[in-house]
Amino acid sequence: MQFIDLKAQYKALKPEIDANIQAVLDSAQFIGGPQVKELEQKLADATGRKHCISCANGTDALQLAYMVLGVGSGDAVFCSDITFISSTEPAKMFGATPVFCDIDPKTYDLCPESLERQIKAVLAEGKLTPRAVVAVDILGNPCDFDAIVPICEKYGLPLIEDAAQSFGASYHGRPCGSFGALAITSFFPAKPLGCYGDGGAIFTDDDEMDKLCRSICVHGKGPGGKYDNVRVGMNSRLDTIQAAVLLPKLKALQEYEVDRRQEVAARYNAAFAGRFVTPYVAENCVCVYAQYALLAADQDQRDRIVAHLKDAGIPNMIYYPTPQHALPVFRHEPVYGETFRHANDYCARTFSLPMHPYLDPADQQKVIDAVLEAI
Ligand SMILES: Cc1ncc(COP(=O)(O)O)c(C=O)c1O
Numbered sequence: 001m002q003f004i005d006l007k008a009q010y011k012a013l014k015p016e017i018d019a020n021i022q023a024v025l026d027s028a029q030f031i032g033g034p035q036v037k038e039l040e041q042k043l044a045d046a047t048g049r050k051h052c053i054s055c056a057n058g059t060d061a062l063q064l065a066y067m068v069l070g071v072g073s074g075d076a077v078f079c080s081d082i083t084f085i086s087s088t089e090p091a092k093m094f095g096a097t098p099v100f101c102d103i104d105p106k107t108y109d110l111c112p113e114s115l116e117r118q119i120k121a122v123l124a125e126g127k128l129t130p131r132a133v134v135a136v137d138i139l140g141n142p143c144d145f146d147a148i149v150p151i152c153e154k155y156g157l158p159l160i161e162d163a164a165q166s167f168g169a170s171y172h173g174r175p176c177g178s179f180g181a182l183a184i185t186s187f188f189p190a191k192p193l194g195c196y197g198d199g200g201a202i203f204t205d206d207d208e209m210d211k212l213c214r215s216i217c218v219h220g221k222g223p224g225g226k227y228d229n230v231r232v233g234m235n236s237r238l239d240t241i242q243a244a245v246l247l248p249k250l251k252a253l254q255e256y257e258v259d260r261r262q263e264v265a266a267r268y269n270a271a272f273a274g275r276f277v278t279p280y281v282a283e284n285c286v287c288v289y290a291q292y293a294l295l296a297a298d299q300d301q302r303d304r305i306v307a308h309l310k311d312a313g314i315p316n317m318i319y320y321p322t323p324q325h326a327l328p329v330f331r332h333e334p335v336y337g338e339t340f341r342h343a344n345d346y347c348a349r350t351f352s353l354p355m356h357p358y359l360d361p362a363d364q365q366k367v368i369d370a371v372l373e374a375i
Contacts, residue, residue: 001313008358009358017248023035023244035240036243038247040053043250049183050204050207052201053214054243055237057188057198058186060236061184061200062089063093067212068212069182071090076098076128077091078099078132078133079133080101080324080343081324082324082346088324097333099118102343109135109137115148135148136165137162139291140166140169140192140288140289140291141279142166142170159180160181162183163177164184168288169286169288171284172285186200187199187201192253192257192290195245196245216236217233218235260358261288264289264355268294268353268364276295278294294352294371298348302348305374309370315354316354317352323346325338325340353367
């Protein structure tokens with residue numbers, strides 16, 4: 001059994017994926033082929049955004065977003081304590097300070113109250129300039145944008161939506177990737193929309209930001225093209241082959257994969273209700289369960305379950321074992337009195353089970369039985 005079964009997905013989509021890859025091989029347009037533009041248009045349509053700029057990976061997409069906003073020395077960037085380091089790594093890279101916020105104990109996303117407390121604390125101290133907010137739809141579950149967006153507006157802070165884990169999810173009918181001045185996603189193979197290598201994308205409605213992204217992606221190219229470098233940039237582009245792989249995968253995600261993820265999650269929820277804390281999805285929201293995470297009673301129980309699953313040959317993971325504020329690289333960042341009570345509790349108790357749209361109910365039952373045996 002696989003934690004995320006990419007082979008099963010390939011088997012289902014093989015004719016289209018193979019034909020698309022072959023078309024790229026035949027055309028030899030490995031960089032900037034027509035599939036890249038076609039994909040960008042389809043991704044923009046899927047998120048309801050004016051612009052989609054594809055790039056080399058989700059980490060680059062975040063760096064690009066930070067660069068577009070001009071994050072630099074003396075700036076504070078606010079982000080949830082539970083995420084992958086890519087969300088906040090660019091802050092350190094550009095000489096800014098990541099300011100972590102606690103999580104909402106139900107969704108595990110950025111807690112709006114903690115966000116506002118941290119912004120106020122930074123302003124009161126007067127050393128750093130609040131610069132941006134990064135809201136991560138963790139595990140594929142959309143953030144509480146109705147609460148977060150007004151806080152960003154109140155303090156004049158641009159929002160970056162990190163939708164690396166939430167492509168295909170939605171909040172009150174609005175697709176993830178549609179929030180913030182800029183949003184990003186990742187096409188890392190295990191993501192809800194993954195390619196066969198690395199890939200990523202940025203979304204914006206702003207024409208100037210679109211232009212800036214496209215310039216930074218190509219070494220800061222100017223109106224005169226690739227050799228008319230007007231700013232410092234990077235080399236970040238989505239290969240044509242990856243775009244060709246993503247086109248049928250996007251179609252499958254939209255046509256049935258998101259629904260199937262709901263079915264898998266519903267079966268887990270039914271089996272584990274009352275025994276563990278099962279995922280909470282707010283009303284009128286769709287989660288894509290990039291991971292299906294349960295909370296055990298405490299760390300001891302979690303560790304016992306994980307050990308039992310390992311013995312039983314059931315794949316499992318912990319997303320994430322360490323909150324950002326406690327990572328060695330960030331341990332000395334200012335925390336402004338935040339205790340990260342909910343983030344610490346989450347990391348001690350969380351464990352994730354196999355979750356993908358091709359999970360066979362019989363295999364899923366084996367996972368459920370092994371977890372129940374462990375308790
Ligand atoms: C929340 C989040 N942001 C950003 C990234 C970075 O994406 P990539 O691996 O494509 O660089 C990831 C990938 O794991 C992620 O989970």
